[in-house]
Amino acid sequence: MxxxxxxxxxxxxxxxxxxxxxxxxxxxxxxxxxxxxxxxxxxxxxxxxxxxxxxxxxxxxxxxxMTEAHSHLSYFNASSLQDLDMNCTAETTTISAVLNARTMLRCGYTSSHSFGSLHAVDVAVRNAINSGMVPGPRYVACGRDVLGTGGMIDWNPDHLQLGMDGLAMLADNPWEVRKAIRSIRKSGADTVKVYLDGEGMIESDLPGELSYTQEEASAAADEGHRRNLRIISHARSADAVIMAMKAGFDVIGHANYLNDEALERMREERHRIFVTPAIHWQVGLYSNGAEWGFTHQALDSMGYKDEIAETINSVAKMKAAGIRVLPGGDFGLAWTPHGSYAKDLQNFVELFGYTPRETLLAATRDAGALVDFGGKVxxxxxxxxxxxxxxxxxxxxxxxxxxxxxxxxxxxxxxxxxxxxxxxxxxxxxxxxxxxxxxxxxxxxxxxx
Ligand SMILES: [Zn+2]
Missing domain, CATH: 2.30.40.10 (Urease, subunit C, domain 1)
Incomplete structure (x- = not known):
């Protein structure tokens, strides 16, 4: 027995x-x-x-x-985006990711959907979990991020001669995009993250500043789907969401700003797509960011206050339209540390007006449909x-x-x-x-x- x-x-x-x-x-x-x-x-x-x-x-x-729908096991609570890539080796990052996987499972998240990985850490951790070497959530592993030159995480000026090769694969024009995705397929990832616009703290690519053309985004989705990869996007603005929807992306990350067209395109495909606002990125910055220089004044000037207000409006519209909006809070930065995943459930209740019951259904049934695993979670x-x-x-x-x-x-x-x-x-x-x-x-x- x-x-x-x-x-x-x-x-x-x-x-x-x-x-x-x-x-x-x-x-x-x-x-x-x-x-x-x-x-x-x-x-x-x-x-x-x-x-x-x-x-x-x-x-x-x-x-x-539960399923954490916007996770980064390979992020190690770094206090700057730059630290993520350039101040840590792949080996050390992998050790942190193994520990983060165990933490996530202990917190009651038995599945997880990655929204981007350093190096091929996600694939290694997923394989180790699947083979029973280490405990962790059932894991949908992401490859490195795909973006165009000057896209969100390519902010280092050229004269510094600094790359972000651990996190970013720069690909310009549809054929380079296809090549990057073929390489990610070879690495063993399940999903590919593509940056379509930017970020309030990145002056060289702000939300709404599209870093890909429709042709490039559509090439990404076409190539990914023919290689059995899920295609997920960083898309904060209505224009980026529209681009993702036109291309046929599967998961929209953020969707902070919507217009009627963006909402209608998502509503039409609500049975196929998922949205992860990852609002704890902004909430965490306001709660904890001052320690790393992100004072409220600085964050307001970067547009984050407006972004939170807009996201609350957008999520209300998506919820009313029957679009599956999932908890998952971009955990893995200093202001969104691993282990605090359930704070995003509180955001759903207190900011987005979901009842606790609706929140739990989103974190279990709906996010389970995202990770799928044979329909068994x-x-x-x-x-x-x-x-x-x-x-x-x-x-x-x-x-x-x-x-x-x-x-x-x-x-x-x-x-x-x-x-x-x-x-x-x-x-x-x-x-x-x-x-x-x-x-x-x-x-x-x-x-x-
Ligand atoms: Zn993220």
Whole structure:
């Protein structure tokens, strides 16, 4: 008998299954292997073999593992964009990314969708997670960022002779764009990020200043799709969103400023596309940026105050249009440190006017549809992966409870207990054990007899 990865029964949980249905007040989840076999009221499980280990959840809230939809595991809480690329080797970046992956899983995010990677770190980390070498979320790995000369992250003046080759692949004209994407395909990434416009803190490419032509953007989407890559964009302005939609991009990052045409194009394709505003970038800058020189005065002058106000308007319109807007907060800079991912859920409630229930559905069901993984993540239903989080508190009345690690009492991924602080059930905690997951599991199974 093993408590980890074969069969177990979670009993007496208040189950939020992520489908949109009402909670099951006293429910159970039967896990077999890496999948859920059955979910329902606890009295429907009398037929389960008595040898199957039971974990009593004591009425606690149970929900699907969440998906971080705009993540950067390879960013290491750097305090400047330049530090990200030029002051850290690929090797050190990789070690941080491994630790960040473990942190993200511990926070209840069992899946993650990358929005850009240094070097080929995402691919290495994804492969290590998939092979069981290190714990982490199921990961959609991104390649290096693709952009034109002078695009957002190519701001260093030429006379400095500084490249950003760890993060950026400069590609001008449709054929160079296609070549960059072919190279990313070869590297093993799942997705490609393309910069279509800029950023308030980058004077050489501001939001609304398009750094690609339609021809280049369309070439990117065409080449990516023929090579089975998802195409995602940095697009803050309405013009950039329109360019992405015309080209056929799959995920729109930011979409802060919209006009009627941008909104209508997204609405028409709402069943295909996703939007990640990543508003915690701006919120984090205002809360924490002063320490790194980003005072409120400086941020206001860079247009970020207006950008937040505009984004609130834009998200309200997207929500009303039925467009899937997903939490995911650009975590990995000094002002948006890893581990604080659930703050973006609070932004959805307090800034965007989502109810906690709508926010949780966006972070589970909808973001699960983004990462896909064979349609097996995002809800607690028979046949889905057993990616499950137990919360000591009620996120439907207070979404901030998900920011408190002491309240994230159990994290199960693919039927394996990654963390469990409940008195009932195994107390073994993979999250506290660096090193090879496989060897840790062997120790656990020996201890469990
Ligand atoms: Zn980002």
């Amino acid at each position: 093993t408590l980890n990865g074969e069969s177990m029964l979670l009993m007496h949980g208040r189950i939020f299954d992520g489908t949109g249905d009402e909670e099951i007040p006293d429910g159970a989840i039967w896990i077999e292997g890496d999948e859920i076999r059955r979910v329902g009221p606890v009295d429907q499980f009398d037929d389960v073999d008595q040898n199957v280990p039971r974990i009593d959840l004591g009425g606690r809230f149970v929900m699907p593992g 995002g809800t607690l239903e028979a046949g889905k992966f057993a990616d499950i989080v137990v919360v000591d508190g009620d996120p439907l009345s207070d979404i901030t409870v998900l920011q408190d690690l002491d309240k994230i009492v159990t994290v199960i991924q693919g039927g394996k207990i990654f963390h469990n602080a409940l008195d009932s059930g195994p107390r073994f905690d993979l999250s506290a054990k660096p090193g090879l997951k496989a060897s840790v599991e062997r120790q656990f199974e020996a201890a469990a007899g």
